[in-house]
Amino acid sequence: MDSIVVTGGGELQGEIPIAGAKNACLTLMPATLLSEEPLTLTNAPRLSDIKTMTELLASLGAEAKSLQNGQVLAMSSHDLTSAHADYDIVRKMRASNLVLGPLLARFGHAEVSLPGGCAIGARPMDLHIHGLEAMGAEIELRDGYLHAKAPKGLKGAVYEMNFASVGATENIMMAATLAKGTTVLKNAAREPEIVDLATCLRAMGAQIDGDGTSEITIQGVDRLHGATHPVVTDRIELGTYMLAPAIAGGEVECIGGRIELVGAFCEKLDAxxxxxxxxxxxxxxxxxxxxxxxxxxxxxxxxGFPTDLQAQMMAMLCTADGTSVLEEKIFENRFMHAPELVRMGADIEVHGGHATVRGVDKLKGAPVMATDLRASVSLILAGLAAEGETVVNRVYHLDRGYEKVVRKLSSVGARIERIKE
Known part of the structure; x- marks a missing residue:
């Protein structure tokens, strides 16, 4: 497996372009299943997860072409041949479950394998299922697959989630665009990726109000048409690269970044x-x-503060003046990077959903192992400020969510290289 070697020391100077959001693009791509007409996405990130979603759409009979060096995705679902999302593809990525709502809405049935993704804790499908059942779907779990059907079609409903799940909000919102009547989704997720999806769906002819708030209203329409939509800036990649000069010193301009995407994160940086x-x-x-x-x-x-920036923030706080406490309230198994940072000299104690980080004067380079996508990049960031050489192993996780990380950090002065094996 490839590894990334980081030699610490030296400030960073320059600019880093921020790609389109992985989490937004993976949500937007299944929206093509809602229409027979083409959907084109610009500002698409060039990541392995995007390739996996392309493979999944192709397995359903959709056309998905990568243009302009991967930054444009041209898709069409005019001649779908299947509503079966196979385990061999779905297991690679959590976002694969987002084909469930669109397939059910357009065809009245779907078979979707339970998903995979990073091993950061349980992320159940119950909210997705209950929301679609409220709209008239009949869903049964058999042999690891969700067998869904809507024999009388989906109908508008009022559904309140007991947790503001991003994925469930997206799945239900897409399904509701073609349902008969009005759907009101309460305690909806408010993430920028939700707003981006709603913007794209409106461009396709959907009637959606309230995105960005905790109550979204969707008036079902008979059909959706094609559209061209730019993917929103990746706020997690943005926050990650904002932490690079914070950890290593220097000054970096993140091109395409906006405060409103990372407001709570910026408040912590200021503090x-x-x-x-x-x-x-x-x-x-x-x-x-x-x-x-x-x-x-x-x-x-x-x-609030994104769970997807917790590992990177911990890397910075390892050398802070004083003691920090990080509380993880989204996923129950997301401190797996802590033992690897301890190998580099960090002083961290983890108790359940809390991690206490006592700042040390200096981290020291060491061989470490990435356990998930965000942990991978947190170890790279820690290596920027560590004495000596840090070797990050199992970096295949990184390719799922960060586009050209070695090139981007090298361009601002980081001493970093990827070793092929």
């Missing part, structure tokens, strides 16, 4: 002593004088 400045092209980030200050972090659904 830690990191200066963030809006520019005409994005966000400029620099560490103020001296060590960063310890801050406490609690992950929450948007607009």
């Amino acid at each position: 830690a002593g990191i200066h963030v400045e809006e520019t005409k092209r994005g966000l400029k980030v620099a560490r103020r004088n001296g060590r960063v200050s310890a801050v406490d972090v609690t992950t929450e659904p948007f607009p």
